Amino acid sequence: MSCTADFSGSPYADEVRGQVEAALEGYTELGDGCPDDLRAAMRYSLLAPGKRLRPMLAILAAEACGGSRVEAMPAACAVEMVHAYSLIHDDLPAMDDDDLRRGLPTCHRKFGEALAILAGDALLALAMEVLADGVWPAEAAAACCRVLARAAGPCELVGGQADDVRNGGGAAGVEMLESIHRRKTGAMIGASLRLGAITARAGAAELDALDGYGRSLGLLFQITDDLLDVCGRQEQTGKRVGKDGDLKKLTYPGLLGTEESLRRAEQLCAEACRKLAPLGSRAHGLEAVALSVLRRNR
Amino acid sequence: MSCTADFSGSPYADEVRGQVEAALEGYTELGDGCPDDLRAAMRYSLLAPGKRLRPMLAILAAEACGGSRVEAMPAACAVEMVHAYSLIHDDLPAMDDDDLRRGLPTCHRKFGEALAILAGDALLALAMEVLADGVWPAEAAAACCRVLARAAGPCELVGGQADDVRNGGGAAGVEMLESIHRRKTGAMIGASLRLGAITARAGAAELDALDGYGRSLGLLFQITDDLLDVCGRQEQTGKRVGKDGDLKKLTYPGLLGTEESLRRAEQLCAEACRKLAPLGSRAHGLEAVALSVLRRNR
Numbered sequence: 001m002s003c004t005a006d007f008s009g010s011p012y013a014d015e016v017r018g019q020v021e022a023a024l025e026g027y028t029e030l031g032d033g034c035p036d037d038l039r040a041a042m043r044y045s046l047l048a049p050g051k052r053l054r055p056m057l058a059i060l061a062a063e064a065c066g067g068s069r070v071e072a073m074p075a076a077c078a079v080e081m082v083h084a085y086s087l088i089h090d091d092l093p094a095m096d097d098d099d100l101r102r103g104l105p106t107c108h109r110k111f112g113e114a115l116a117i118l119a120g121d122a123l124l125a126l127a128m129e130v131l132a133d134g135v136w137p138a139e140a141a142a143a144c145c146r147v148l149a150r151a152a153g154p155c156e157l158v159g160g161q162a163d164d165v166r167n168g169g170g171a172a173g174v175e176m177l178e179s180i181h182r183r184k185t186g187a188m189i190g191a192s193l194r195l196g197a198i199t200a201r202a203g204a205a206e207l208d209a210l211d212g213y214g215r216s217l218g219l220l221f222q223i224t225d226d227l228l229d230v231c232g233r234q235e236q237t238g239k240r241v242g243k244d245g246d247l248k249k250l251t252y253p254g255l256l257g258t259e260e261s262l263r264r265a266e267q268l269c270a271e272a273c274r275k276l277a278p279l280g281s282r283a284h285g286l287e288a289v290a291l292s293v294l295r296r297n298r
Numbered sequence: 299m300s301c302t303a304d305f306s307g308s309p310y311a312d313e314v315r316g317q318v319e320a321a322l323e324g325y326t327e328l329g330d331g332c333p334d335d336l337r338a339a340m341r342y343s344l345l346a347p348g349k350r351l352r353p354m355l356a357i358l359a360a361e362a363c364g365g366s367r368v369e370a371m372p373a374a375c376a377v378e379m380v381h382a383y384s385l386i387h388d389d390l391p392a393m394d395d396d397d398l399r400r401g402l403p404t405c406h407r408k409f410g411e412a413l414a415i416l417a418g419d420a421l422l423a424l425a426m427e428v429l430a431d432g433v434w435p436a437e438a439a440a441a442c443c444r445v446l447a448r449a450a451g452p453c454e455l456v457g458g459q460a461d462d463v464r465n466g467g468g469a470a471g472v473e474m475l476e477s478i479h480r481r482k483t484g485a486m487i488g489a490s491l492r493l494g495a496i497t498a499r500a501g502a503a504e505l506d507a508l509d510g511y512g513r514s515l516g517l518l519f520q521i522t523d524d525l526l527d528v529c530g531r532q533e534q535t536g537k538r539v540g541k542d543g544d545l546k547k548l549t550y551p552g553l554l555g556t557e558e559s560l561r562r563a564e565q566l567c568a569e570a571c572r573k574l575a576p577l578g579s580r581a582h583g584l585e586a587v588a589l590s591v592l593r594r595n596r
Contacts (some may be wrong), residue, residue, distance in 0.1 A: 033453035033481055040462040044450065089419060094411035113392035114463045115569050117415065121387060122452035124419065128426045129447035142430050149427035154340065154420035162336040165412045172333040183331055285383035 007292035008051050012285065019069070020055040021047065023077050025216020027130055034122075041111040041119035042126075046084040048102050053221075053289070054079040054188060056198035061210055064276075074134025075144055075195035081127035082152050083188060086161070088120040095165055124152065132259050135199055151191035160184035174255050178219065185225075186218025205278055212275035213286060220268040221293050223261050226251040227297065230258060238253040269294040305590035306349050310583065317367070318353040319345065321375050321523040325428055331419070332420075339409040339417035340424075344382040346400050352377040352486060352518075356494035359508055362574075365498020372432030373442055373555035379425035380450050381486060384459070388419040395461055403528025423452065431499055441496050449489035458482035472553050476517065481525075503576055510573035511584060518566040519591050521559050524549040526594065528556060567592040 007013055028043050055076035062072035091098040091106040093113065098106050108116035128145060135141040153156060160183025167176060193210040202210075230253045252261040272290040276283040302473045305311055326341050349370030353374035361372035389396040390405040391411065396404050406414035426443060433439040449455060465474060492509040546595075550559040570588040574581040 030452055033477075034457045035460045036465070038452055038457060073541075081412055089415060092412075092415065094415060114384035114390075115460060117387060117390065117392060118456050118460050118463075121422065121450075122456040124422055124446050125456065128443055129451055132443035132447055138435075138437040138440040142436040142443070145426055145430035145440070145443045149423050153427055154328055154336055155421035158416050158420040158423065159332045159336055162333045162413060162416050163414075166333070166335070179331075267567075275457075283495070 007288035041115045045107045056193040061193040061196030063201040064283045065200035065202035072196045072199045079192040081123045085120040085123035104176040125204045127261040151187040156183045156187035183221040189218040190214035209278040216268045216272035223252045223265045305586035325405040339413045343405045352490040352552045355490040359491040360498040362581045363500035365497035370494045370497045376425040376429045378488040383418040383421035449485040454481045456483035466483030479520040487514035487516040514566045514570035521550045521563045
């Protein structure tokens with residue numbers, strides 16, 4: 001397997017990304033009852049250019065468990081909707097107060113605060129509807145709803161964000177930092193993998209392998225995200241460089257130093273790939289994702 | 299049937315309310331990962347004194363279709379969680395900017411804006427988890443998730459709120475007013491009934507009857523809510539009287555006058571009760587609710 005390739009720019013990733021984006025377009029056409037400005041705000045954030053990491057993970061997990069891309073697509077779209085919702089709400093003035101996201105004005109800067117709050121709310125509800133409606137059979141739909149709702153809920157995504165907002169002053173230590181990221185980033189990465197696997201009717205051993213991979217990948221992702229903020233350029237991240245440092249937010253480079261953070265990222269990448277062993281060669285795409293995440297700030 | 303009794307204060311309603319509140323307490327104990335202040339903000343709004351109309355409708359609908367209260371309880375709690383979430387977000391400074399709710403400081407006045415936004419988000423996700431996890435069998439769980447997510451989504455609840463915020467200046471007419479209320483209030487009332495019915499494995503004729511009842515009840519509820527704002531006292535509503543009028547919000551008395559609004563409410567109540575005919579005597583509780591809503595501002 002060509003583990004040196006940049007997965008995110010590979011023909012496979014481009015193809016999947018195109019299919020996911022077409023499906024997201026379709027899901028957000030929406031019918032009567034949805035005001036035009038609300039639809040526009042939802043689509044603005046959801047369809048903004050992005051790597052579509054979470055949908056990619058859902059689809060790769062399904063394929064690694066012998067499932068199909070078509071069957072995994074509602075799950076892939078649902079996790080991207082929850083991701084977009086969480087970014088919109090995180091960017092709000094009452095939270096991180098960000099003006100830029102992926103190089104564009106944040107949703108509330110573009111549409112106003114009320115519509116941004118509502119667009120986030122609507123994307124969360126729509127994600128659940130897409131799962132309940134699009135995953136088959138009903139056992140798998142209910143299981144997907146349970147996993148996604150839990151990952152998006154008070155003990156995971158929202159709980160992590162609440163601790164993140166409160167610890168904006170940077171008083172907490174590495175344990176709180178890891179706990180925040182496990183809930184804010186890790187839980188949704190884990191849910192993406194699990195949702196894909198459920199649509200492929202995966203067994204317990206496959207789910208365990210993906211859970212382990214997801215835990216390592218989640219932390220790896222957050223460390224490289226922090227490193228990107230220290231070392232990256234604005235054009236690459238689409239947000240102001242050093243912003244997290246300015247606000248004295250908890251970051252890995254801030255707590256461990258850049259060198260140690262890089263070493264830790266490499267360990268986690270190796271760990272993530274090891275966890276995939278039980279899935280055999282069908283998991284090579286997931287290995288490539290881990291390497292691609294490790295390399296994104298080189 | 300004693301249609302003159304005040305349903306909301308009846309021994310039946312008191313008993314059901316107690317059971318619903320105990321279940322809501324249990325669902326919001328939450329485990330590791332949920333920060334204390336987030337849990338406190340969620341419980342503050344969710345467990346504030348209230349009539350629990352929507353859970354009551356879910357349970358009455360289940361019982362009207364031959365189902366059990368225990369089986370309907372997760373659905374009853376889920377609709378109350380979505381209701382509480384929508385109130386928290388509606389009250390935010392960027393939306394209606396309310397300081398009081400049910401006689402108490404609104405969630406953001408008590409816990410700050412960031413936690414209020416997150417408490418709302420968390421309640422929406424928790425509602426979906428409670429349904430996916432607590433309704434049985436899986437077909438019913440998936441159907442409940444689909445119905446609730448749709449009612450809480452961009453074409454219903456959130457869409458109605460977006461139009462409401464935009465039309466805060468009162469420029470729109472009675473059609474927009476009804477469309478807003480159908481989506482903001484009616485959709486969740488309809489979903490409460492339908493969820494209860496699904497947990498009772500209701501047939502198509504039963505679902506149709508409940509849908510018709512729910513449409514009339516939803517409008518009735520909104521008209522009496524508007525009338526309460528004009529005629530009620532602050533102690534009764536827990537919010538400042540005349541506030542909607544101050545802000546030139548669209549209201550029925552504002553558009554139709556008080557007399558015509560009252561006449562319309564009476565028609566809707568009669569209509570709601572007529573729609574229940576196919577359900578027979580098991581639907582008397584739902585009739586009593588309609589009468590109780592009609593009489594709440596006398």
